[in-house]
Amino acid sequence: MSYPLIPLGQLAKFINGDRGKNYPSKDSFVDAGIPFINAGCLSDRWLLDSSKFNYISAESYDRLSSGKIQKYDILFCLRGSVGKFAVIRDDNKGALASSLIILRSNEKVDVEYLKHYLASSLCSRELDNYQNGAAQPNLSANDFKKFLVPLPTLTEQRRIAVILDQADELRQKRQQAIEKLDQLLQATFIDMFGDPVSNPKGWDKEKMDALMTIVRGGSPRPIENFLGGTYPWIKIGDATKGDDLFITKTKEAITEEGLHKTRLLPEGSVIFANCGVSLGFARILKIQGCIHDGWLAFQDISEDKIHKLFLLKALNSITQYFRDTAPDGTQPNLNTAIMKNFELIIPPMDLQLKFIAIVESIVKQKKILENSNIQFFNLFESLQNQAFSGTL
Template sequence: MIKVKLSEICDLQNGYAFKSSDYVENSNTLSCRMSNIRLGGIFDIEYNPRFLPDSFADQYKGFLLKDGDLVIAMTDLANDPKLLGVPTLVQTDGRNILLNQRVGKLIIKDSSKVDNKYLQHVLNDPKTREYYRKFASGGLQINLGKSDLLNVEIPLPPLAEQRRIASILDQADELRQKRQQAIEKLDQLLQATFIDMFGDPVSNPKGWDLVNLESLLAKKLISGAYFPKETYVNSGGVPMVHMGDVFYGVVKPDNLKQVNISNEEIKKYKITNKDILIARRSLTYDGAAKACLVECSNQDMIFESSLIRLSPNLVKILPEFLYHYLNNNDVRNKFIIPYITKSTISGINQANLNKVTVLLPPLAKQEKFIEICDKFKQLGKTLTQDLSKLDELFKSLQNQAFNGTL
């Protein structure tokens, strides 16, 4: 199977840097951002949507996307890139969607030689992703430039063979996506349960107490540690949670980077499953101040400097309730985002985090919610295990497809 550089068959258009002040409450025009590209190459414009004035569809028509356009993530976290180089096909559903910065649009030069669905699959191949990972070094943020992105080599069989491969992988991928969607539906149902039990957290129709976060802490907020490269070890060290580990809800102790540090440092930066980690800074405005739970572990764990440790006073508030509260979209928009700085690297400091308003229902009500959460977790665990098996099967198919043996 012949290989070509992506630049031979594609060009790339960068997105427009829309300002946060451009966004409106609702419209038929949305911004396509990094967060709309989901793991596995799923396009989800409904994920934390950002609306722009409908007049922008004409004003910025050069950035208007259409159904079937292939867009790709061009920015990620340096220490743990999960979305860097991930492609997805746009679905507009009749809405105006404008290409934002940090997302690029691949423009096929000759559609008689390249199938866009095949191109999506080959760019999502682990070998291609590994090529992009080599740019993941140094600093907090990594960006794929146009030349870097287009320099990758991909296998390019005849068009008919591309379509055959794409059809097989589409069918296999559909199974994975359905399982992933089922997991996301569980999360949506849990959010709906939260609203049903506690009411809208902003309007507070049930009249619960509203207090500042600072009054609910067992100890003061603390930012994590920075350790130089020479302290990192492959084994025998203390697992350390980095910012890239917190973007998927719950930190799992497995596969964390390890550092060799003193007992005093471990004691100072230790975290448990009773703590919540808050992203102190983020490449995206949406990621700043994102809350994350820590899974129970038999070994010590610490956290790095881009995170803040939040230790709830368990007599007043339970960690899992507080986690769901802080990640509620309405809560974020009303009580958290006003404290987030607007810059290239968005963030929140400890003083402002302490000021965040928190809804405080009785502990018994919180405990009942957590009982429901536990049932959802068990079902989610089963679905996640099934998804993991489907992922392995899909990787096997990818390997065969792009080695010419499918």
């Protein structure tokens, strides 16, 4: 059976934040107070990430004429990360930034059912239909209200929500198991080698400049003129999801003309993000590719002294140190001179190889879990499709 399709605007009240003269500026943020919630606070699990909150005073909050959250509100992102959302699960006060909108469901729809609709491929297709192709993705509230929601009875909505919640819990447990393996690997590194900066185990140290050649990437500009080729163009986004060791593919590629203004690296190269919010993490290339000027590359590594995977994990374990070391500015930036002078610990190679064997074992376990996770994701998506088509 199929369900009637009801415009979202008939199922929820849409509430914008106060965008007038009382809208909080960055200068008005305080260390502790009432959360002022922006898109960065929306986690991938449909919850708020309180570690990302900005705060405003009670006085600033009281001056706001709208955009104050309530329990079971859904906060939905209309600009930038369009489609991300979170469900409010407590009675705490909070106000939302201009990129978000509140969906306050009415008596016709169960909020847990609505949550699963917003997370479904059905909603994603609606988003694709209404986004305007601008450089920064955005969706108007008026268009959002037109989204068509399959609407069974409330009893059936609740039954569907329970089934999808249970399936999602299984999916999340697989993801948590993968994250725990990453944590185990980091803990194993610290247990075997200690902190690479304070060096409590007293390992020999050498400047990175003596162990490898450090070079910076380059950026052909404007980059749009050089995209669409066959040479992989490695961006920060290619290194932040899934694999925390290797880069195996890129979303974009540049033309041969762009090679003259960038740096083409062979497979096996170690790269390091040297600026911005991603400063301090490293990856090993499983492909040849070009790097922009936000990357450093480590070449001609003395592999009789330092294994590439050990180098990678050593650098990734002290990300915060590098961020603290970077010169002050709007964007932290580590130049090649700073990296060349950093003293890297050099434990005995047999101990490094013992660690590498552990890395390889954990990578295999992660691969098994990731394949299982893909199967669970496909199952979950199938259940969603059945739920909204009336066949679950």
